[in-house]
Amino acid sequence: MLRIIARNLILWSRIQPSIDWIGSQIPETIKVGVFSMSEEAIDCDEFDAEALFQAYINIVTGACIAIGLKYAGSRNGDAQELLYSYTVHFLNEIKHVSVQTPSILPKGLLQYVDRGTLELCLHLIALSLSVVMAGSGQLQTFRLLRYLRGRSSAEGQVNYGLQMAVSLAIGFLFLGGGTHSFSTSNSAIAALLITLYPRLPTGPNDNRCHLQAFRHLYVIATEPRRVQTVDVDTGLPVYCPLEVTVAETEYYDETNYCDVTPCLLPERSVLKNVRVCGPRYWPQLIKITPEGTNLF
Structure with missing residues (x-):
């Protein structure tokens, strides 16, 4: 998992919120072995099915965390749908829920992977989802987190670390009471990586793998x-329709979308202009100057 995250921090520009991209992170030997699993192969002494599936789900989880970091605070629709689908799929493997998603992972993971590992991966992907939707308070994501928060320890291995992850995710979703979101500057990504470090504590005093105080570095x-x-x-305060223009980047063309205040704006580095629209208010066009530009 950590190797996949580190690899994609280096290959940052290649991260894409798609199933195909996540599939490209999985070595062909593991991918073929997992999807062509048969009872004969499981019984073979030369084949370690548990190790194969453990590697598979850790790679998928690491890729999801990388997507969460890349699209932190962006409310990107593709990233949200993808991470939500993986979260629900892992949840269905542990306990069947009414929400159905496309088949993106092999069924029966619990047969080969221990419950604790599945719970860890589930909550890490949910945490990555909340990073993407930070400050938005999106209802679908909130319902999912509320369900995870309401699970009791009697349903399985829901320990202190998992509850902490869900609480952190809900806090991200309503960051600053819906007034703040995450930046994707170098220092911000470094702080988020330390916050999301994929080793959750077993108790309040567990600092063996990761100092718990580091979980607060998301503030940076x-x-x-x-x-x-x-x-x-x-x-x-009044409601006012806005037309927001996002500048062209190497990943997408210049785009426009409409929103109603109060709302969250994109990052200043990609924000081109904001226009007041609608017949009720005097039209205004506000051009955004990139940070660091000398105005005089």
Whole structure:
């Protein structure tokens, strides 16, 4: 898992929120062995099915964490749908839920992988999902996290570390009361990586693999993103439709979308302009100057 995360920190520009990209992270020998698993192969003394499946789900989880870091605070729809699908799939492997997703992983993982590993991977992917949707309070993600939070230890291995991960994820989803989100600057990604380090504690005093105080370093990655419109005469907040233009990058073309205040804006590095639209208000076009630009 850590090797996959480290690899994709180096190959940062190649990360894509797609099933095909996650599949490309899995070595062909592991992929073929997992998907062509048969009873005869399991009984063979030369074949370690447990090690194969352990490697498979750890690679998938590491790739999901890399996607969460790459699209932190972006509310990217493709990343959200992908991480949500993987979270629900892992959850269905542990306990059947009514939500169904496309078949993206082999069935019957619990037959080869211990319950604790599946729970760990499930909660790490859910945490990555909340990083992508940070500050948005998205209802679908919140329902999933609320379900995970309501599970009791009687249902399985729901220990202190897993509960901490869910609580952290809910905090990310409503970051700053919906006014803040995560940046993707170098220092912000470093802070998020330390926060999301994929080794969860077993108790409040467990600091063997990761100092628990480091979980608070996500604060370094936060930045205010909310835009609020107010009436010029009364000073009271009002709803106002906005058209937001996101600048062209090497990953996508210039795009426009509409939102209603109060809302979160994209990162300043990719934000081109904001226009007030609708017949109720005087039209205004605000051009965003990139950070670090000399205005004089």
